[in-house]
Amino acid sequence: MYAEKLKQFExxxxxGGKAWEHAIACDVISKTPVKDxxxxxxxxxxxxxxxxxxxxxxxxxxxxxxxxxKLDKLLLQVIDDAQFNSESKKYTDxxxxxxxxxxxxxxxxxxxxxxxNGMVNSLNPLLNELAEFAKS
Numbered sequence: 001m002y003a004e005k006l007k008q009f010e011x012x013x014x015x016g017g018k019a020w021e022h023a024i025a026c027d028v029i030s031k032t033p034v035k036d037x038x039x040x041x042x043x044x045x046x047x048x049x050x051x052x053x054x055x056x057x058x059x060x061x062x063x064x065x066x067x068x069x070k071l072d073k074l075l076l077q078v079i080d081d082a083q084f085n086s087e088s089k090k091y092t093d094x095x096x097x098x099x100x101x102x103x104x105x106x107x108x109x110x111x112x113x114x115x116x117n118g119m120v121n122s123l124n125p126l127l128n129e130l131a132e133f134a135k136s
Contacts, residue, residue, distance in 0.1 A: 045102035
């Protein structure tokens with residue numbers, strides 16, 4: 001599902017290609033009986049982070065992106081610097097939560113998968129928008 005959304009980056013040797021690799025990981029994890037969803041969260045967060053940074057690298061005047069892992073800040077920078085649809089600011093809270101979930105993975109905390117899956121579903125439209133924006 002996610003790898004298909006980012007198919008345009010299949011085996012591309014840049015940040016977009018790395019986002020596609022994390023999309024593959026998300027797809028594989030989704031099909032396995034892993035009880036804890038924190039590993040999916042980590043790869044989902046990385047998918048978004050690398051996609052945002054790819055857009056900042058390819059769509060902005062100087063091609064620079066910050067070292068930040070905070071997805072809400074990266075989204076705002078993509079909106080401001082790459083002229084991405086400004087209505088996407090509605091995803092900020094979910095992106096903050098996703099960033100926090102990925103940090104929880106690093107410290108081996110268990111996530112509430114039902115809540116996490118709801119957040120993933122709320123971010124899927126943003127991923128679709130970003131993939132379309134990257135194509136244009």
